[in-house]
Amino acid sequence: MQSLARFRSVRDVTKLLIASRLGLDSPEAAREAPILHDIELELDEGEFVAVMGPSGSGKSSLLHCLSGLERPSRGTVVLCDQELGKLSERKRTLLRRKRTGFVFQFFNLLPDLTVEENVLLPFLIVGEDPAPHRARLDEVFAALDLDDLRDRRPHALSGGELQRASIARALAVRPELLFADEPTGNLASAAGERTMQLLRALNERFQTAILLVTHNPRDAAFADRVLFLKDGGLVQGAELKGEGIDASLVFSRLEELGI
Ligand SMILES: Nc1ncnc2c1ncn2[C@@H]1O[C@H](COP(=O)(O)OP(=O)(O)O)[C@@H](O)[C@H]1O
Ligand SMILES: [Mg+2]
Numbered sequence: 732m733q734s735l736a737r738f739r740s741v742r743d744v745t746k747l748l749i750a751s752r753l754g755l756d757s758p759e760a761a762r763e764a765p766i767l768h769d770i771e772l773e774l775d776e777g778e779f780v781a782v783m784g785p786s787g788s789g790k791s792s793l794l795h796c797l798s799g800l801e802r803p804s805r806g807t808v809v810l811c812d813q814e815l816g817k818l819s820e821r822k823r824t825l826l827r828r829k830r831t832g833f834v835f836q837f838f839n840l841l842p843d844l845t846v847e848e849n850v851l852l853p854f855l856i857v858g859e860d861p862a863p864h865r866a867r868l869d870e871v872f873a874a875l876d877l878d879d880l881r882d883r884r885p886h887a888l889s890g891g892e893l894q895r896a897s898i899a900r901a902l903a904v905r906p907e908l909l910f911a912d913e914p915t916g917n918l919a920s921a922a923g924e925r926t927m928q929l930l931r932a933l934n935e936r937f938q939t940a941i942l943l944v945t946h947n948p949r950d951a952a953f954a955d956r957v958l959f960l961k962d963g964g965l966v967q968g969a970e971l972k973g974e975g976i977d978a979s980l981v982f983s984r985l986e987e988l989g990i
Contacts, residue, residue, distance in 0.1 A: 748774040753806035781951035784960030790944035832901030836916040847881040891922030948981035
């Protein structure tokens with residue numbers, strides 16, 4: 732095992748995501764600046780990366796291009812060793828559904844289904860029986876403190892509970908990578924902080940890599956690495972990395988960058 736681990740790191744196959752020269756044009760490309768330009772981004776297995784940027788900087792567009800929800804205008808995305816642009820629509824969708832999860836600002840749970848049914852939905856969509864995954868799902872429900880809420884419908888949940896349910900749904904298929912688009916943007920401060928603590932704990936416990944986009948320095952500070960997005964481009968040399976990232980450091984970097 733040890734030699735395999737060494738081999739893997741030497742061969743650099745531990746990259747889960749590699750985006751090169753990524754660009755996305757606006758539908759009004761002739762007279763508007765691109766929504767995204769010259770994006771170079773890599774993410775390792777198990778890594779937790781935050782992309783920090785103000786509203787309108789291109790955060791959601793970036794996640795959509797990296798996850799295969801949207802086709803970029805230029806550049807390449809390699810996700811789980813597969814180049815998205817070379818896959819058929821169907822294969823790209825399957826890759827996204829089986830190997831990644833997505834958490835949205837507005838939760839996107841189905842209102843007529845219970846929490847448990849919402850969490851099982853990803854299996855039904857890909858035509859897989861959830862029964863063999865029961866033990867894992869129980870672990871996910873417990874980790875997100877959802878045991879007592881399994882039979883509730885979304886209308887009977889608080890914002891924090893809704894987001895915990897949507898994180899459980901995103902983790903149901905045991906994704907290698909979780910995309911999170913401003914997951915605390917619609918939550919009160921305490922519920923938002925709890926959500927971030929849970930994401931950090933899940934990253935450590937299940938080794939699920941996380942790519943978070945946010946405009947909140949507190950949220951970004953939970954990551955191993957923080958990148959800065961401005962006007963559709965990642966700011967070169969601005970990255971924060973390692974121990975000791977906290978909200979005030981993220982905040983002062985934002986001020987330096989004039990973001
Ligand atoms: N489908 C679209 N059509 C036209 N403009 C878009 C579209 N999607 C995003 N944009 C524009 O691209 C920019 C970045 O948007 P977005 O990715 O939503 O940023 P963020 O998530 O950081 O707020 C904004 O100026 C937005 O108006
Ligand atoms: Mg957005």
